[in-house]
Amino acid sequence: MPIYQAGSLNQTALTAPDLYVGIVPPKTRYINGIATDVLGIVGIADWGPVNSAVLIGSASDLTQKFGTPSVRKYDLCTAISVSIQVGAANIRAVRVTDGTDTAATATLKDTAVATGVTLTAYYTGITGNQLSATLSAGTAASSWKLVVSLPGLTPEVFDNITGTGLALWQNIVNAVNNGQSGMRGPSQLVIATVGVSVVAPATTQTVAFTTGTSGNTTITDSVLVGVDGVVGTGRKGMYALRSSNAQVANLVDVTDATQWPTMATYGLQEGCYMVTQGPAGASYSTVSASLTTAGVDNYCMKVMVGDWDYWADQLNAQNRMLAPATFAAAKLAALNPSLSILNKQIGNIVSTQRNLTNQAYSGAEIGAINTARLDVITNPCPGGSYFGGRSGLNTSSNSATNGDNYTRMTNYLALTIAANFGSVVGKLQTVDQRREAKNTMSSWLQGLKDAGMIGDVNGGAAFSVQLDSGNNSDAQVALGYETADVQVKYLSVIRFFLVNLEGGQSVSVTVSNTPRA
Structure with a gap:
């Protein structure tokens, strides 16, 4: 009684009479989305592997693998410490050097x-x-x-x-x-x-031990951006994060706008939200001009205004001014991908440059920052007296794709599909195969709808998956193509809450007992 896996036996060429038992896999597979909380951080340190994405999940991991925070620009340990406090707990950290580092x-x-x-x-x-x-x-x-x-x-x-x-x-x-x-x-x-x-x-x-050097003497923004190459040899800086599943990335303290196009291109290639900022003290108009000059206009880049934030460094006993991307990137990584940092409280910020001078942003300034495709961390926020994001926008000029939630959800959906449907390649295109692929994808999307991550608040369909003869012509099939057309409705982030108030002694109030969705 031979037992075989489905597809491994030619049923039309049997010669020996016997009972043949075929193991058939379920017609619908259940898949889980990839992790969306992976935060990539690139900076300098005095210990640890160079140009390698290292998993950090706690403060003890940080101490063992890279050391402790130092008061200096580009410091990797500082950025990791802040990120852990803000809520990021799945970090891929990359240490860079100027090439002069030596071992003791x-x-x-x-x-x-x-x-x-x-x-x-x-x-x-x-x-x-x-x-x-x-x-x-x-x-x-x-x-x-x-x-x-x-x-x-x-x-x-x-x-x-x-x-x-x-x-x-x-x-x-x-x-x-x-x-x-x-x-x-x-x-x-x-x-x-x-x-x-x-x-x-x-x-x-x-x-x-003696003669150990860190190679931190001639570090520039371009060193953190790095160069691309082959795994294990040529990849440096940001490119060491390739294939690490980092969906949000912070190149610590990078402010050089000439590097932004390269960072944005990497973000599009890897499905990674690149978060950066203008120089400390740079106004929104200055950063906006830099963004325009850089020519960056896509959903995988987020640029913060040069209003830097202060953090209480307990180890070094001082309040330190740090780049806002360090806080914003960590908060984004910690959030559900269907959300943005708009009006979300970001902890462990002592103050900002503007707050220290008691110069609160006016409504007109916040509006200008939003129009300029920038973001800023302020206190107060619409929800109360706390530090939080005030635009929740990426650098895209397209209003349909310019929200944090669009970037995060689009990358999440695309990367999950890429991670789970590669097995389709090499199979025979049959009715059963199409049904299996469609049902698997639909089941996963239904789970997202049930979790409140996608949907149509007004009652429409949350998603659709088409994989049939309607979008797979005989000519395409003959050439080895199979097409699945997927549509997903994202939930909208509320940016403007309008309340129409009618008050007065002469007002006639009518109450409806029939609720509306």
């Missing part, structure tokens, strides 16, 4: 002061200069123990290493680089290489 090193010596092992910091940066390593007697008799320490992290202990002469030094290297089976894994702080020594180590030696 230290050497373990033998009794003749010859090098037995060279230890090199796992990452480049000045944080590596805080490393220390101690080689001493091990717990077991006639063994050695190596302890590698970095302040703020749990020390790494490699115990009961045995051997003599060159074999001992090689065993130390193997323990550090490969881990000790059943005891601990490889070091995440250092890499070891064997030296020239063939005699015993000097007893109980502690060595400090």
